[in-house]
Amino acid sequence: MVTFSKISRFFQLALIRALRMQAESVFIASFVLLVLSAAIVRLVISSGGLPSIYSSLIYIPLAIVGLLFGFRAGLLFGIITAIVMGPFALSSPFISDNLVSTGWVFLLMSCTFVPVITGLVSSTLKTTLRREQHAKFRHQETGLPNIKALLGYFKSLSKNPRLSDESLFDIIDIRLKNFDDIQQKIGTEKAHRLVKLMAKQLSELLGNQVHFGQASDNELIGVQHAAEKENHNVQDNLKEYLQKEVQAEDGTSYQLDPSASILRVNKRQLTESSQEVLKRSRDRAYRVKDTGDILSFFDESEPAQQQSSFSKQFKDALINNEISLLYQPRLSTVTGHFETLEVSSRWLHPTRGDIIFSEFASMIKENQLTKDYLMWMIESCFADLSQLTQEQRQPKVSIDISLGEDVEPNVLYALANKIQTTDYPPTRICIEVLDSALMNLTPKTRTYLEKLHNIGCNIIADHFGEGFSTIQSLFKLPVDAIKLSDELIHSAASNSDAKRQLASIVKIAHAKGLRTIATGVNSKEKLLLLKHIGCEELQGSVLTPPVLKEALPWERIK
Incomplete structure (x- = not known):
């Protein structure tokens, strides 16, 4: 039994096949079908077999031709169709005076008007879509791929x-x-x-x-x-x-x-x-x-065999103390002092020399060594903090515990255990978590993070602006501050719209009671911009680079 869905499917397949044909083939096929349709309709009308109202069906293929090929092809087909259906294509017994004087002129106008209008509409839509596609995938000023x-x-x-x-x-x-x-x-x-x-x-x-x-x-x-x-x-x-x-x-x-x-x-x-x-x-x-x-x-x-080699090299480096912790001070724009030390690291490789953390962080993630690294970092950091406590110093430190999209509950447990066993004030500990990772916390991880927050640890949403989180969504989580992404800051320094967007983010964050932290401050212009829009903490090479514990400027650290 023929159903409507089968008929619809038949026409869909026919249209897909037609669109896959070469342009010349489609043009010729449409021309032949259109002329045949016009001739058949005209023959049926002139013989009295069907009411003349069926002649209006010819406008459907004319409209389709206009949509597919534009108004020029539609105009040509309309004229040919009117000629085939007009008095010039049939013998005199079938021609009436009315058809010659007024009817055929109206037919000619109708057959050309319909495809021209549909062709112009099609051309306008195609131009609009092309422009939208161009704007979506092209740089606004240069037209280069974005x-x-x-x-x-x-x-x-x-x-x-x-x-x-x-x-x-x-x-x-x-x-x-x-x-x-x-x-x-x-x-x-x-x-x-x-x-x-x-x-x-x-x-x-x-x-x-x-x-x-x-x-x-x-x-x-x-x-x-x-x-x-x-x-x-x-x-x-x-x-x-x-x-x-x-x-x-x-x-x-x-x-x-x-x-x-x-x-x-x-x-x-x-x-x-x-x-x-x-x-x-x-x-x-x-x-x-x-x-x-x-x-x-x-x-x-790195191919697979070299990745396994990296795993061995990295684990040996941790054992042989080739990897050292670095601390980069963050400036408070309120007090003018460095108030927080962000923890990072460097690898003194035996053959490649001094390698900063950002250059081997991706290899740590790819080789599933994130947990090993974070456990080592927490252990080493609290060893330094214990030594500093003996020197009557208790700086606020910021530790990034999410290199990837997931946060390990065991890492949070190890951090909580170190706080408890060393008696280091929890209020002097900041925990940085990728904003995208915050949006995907497991129930167990969220529980650990909330407990750390409840005892006084500060939770920072790292790389804010790169993931899918918003300030409204972060407000539902145990978060005290947002750390703006380098890309947001870089764009704001060179684009007025991005600058207004960044200022708006800072304003909304303050309204929600969240501190704002800016990294990647590598120029005086960025420093002045971020101070102007109200960022509370700034970090970057223009202020001070990451240094070993022994090289910290303690006279400026509060």
Whole structure:
């Protein structure tokens, strides 16, 4: 039995097949069907077999032609249809004077009006959709692919069946440190044209296989399939280019003071989390920018056997005291003193030298060593705090206990146990948890965190602005402060809309009784901006870098 759903399914399949045909084939097929339809309808009407009202059915395929092919094709089909159905296509016995004088003229107007109108509507809709798609995946000023487009490209690479899991990719992140100065000097439009020109020149320099996009006004990100393990030529060419002035289209040269990082990953890593790869690339670029280097290369394309080697190296490093704790003071904008020490670490590697924590944090997560590292960090931190207590010092410390999306209950238990056994004041302990991890707490983890909060520990939502949490959602959790993401702060320093958004976040946080902490303060401009909008605590290289316990500026620590 033929049902409506079967008929609907038949027409859906027919439309899909039609859309997959070549444009020329669709045009010819539509033309033939339309002419046949017009001829059949006209023949039936002239023979008296059906009422003339059925002639209106011809407007349906005309409207479809206008929608699919536009008003020009619709106009052509309408004229041909009117001719086929008019007095010129039939013998004189079937032609009436009324049809020749007025009826056919009306028919001609109707057959052309319907497809032209539907064609114009279709053209308008397609243009609107194209513009929306362009705005969604393109940078507003330059038209280069934005972060969403780059993530989509990463995913397409990860799904490419012609590439093996160990195929290598270089993620190139370029920061223009003096973009704001250039923008004020030559204007916004010219500055963005200069960035777009730079992306074009880099693509020509590094080869057509590199795909460049724009993450922010002063940040270009490119991805390139690395055919060879060694990429010295790429590094040399890129470094040479970055040291030169960029010549604009009018012949004027500008020194953009860029810095760049190259992060090497494999297809397996892109497949597991393209967003994590992009975040790591941007973190590396921030680090290179802060250190003042022009270019740094980070090879994190570790295959399975090398990952197991990393696990052994890391565990041996913990045993051999190759990894040391660092403390970075946070400035209170209220008192003007350093009041909190954020705990970090460095690895004095026997062959690679001094490695900061951000450069091996991702390997800790990938090798499932997060618990080992956090347990070591808590143990070492409280050993330092016990020593400082004997020296009549009890600084407030901030400990990050979530390297990934999950918080280990055993880590929180170990932290609570250390507070109890050392008698260190809980009010001098801050616990940093990723805001995304806070939104996914297990009942057991939440219970432990609430108990630590109840005894006086401060809970900080870390990297606020990168996850899906809002201040309203955090207010339902045991949270005392939010730590704004580097990206929010960086965007606010170069974009007026982002600045207003950041100021609004700080204002809402204060209204909810939450303190605001800003990291990544690596310039005087950011320092003044964050003070102006009311952030209570600031941390970054412009204030003081992470240092060993022995090198802390105790005269400024309250």
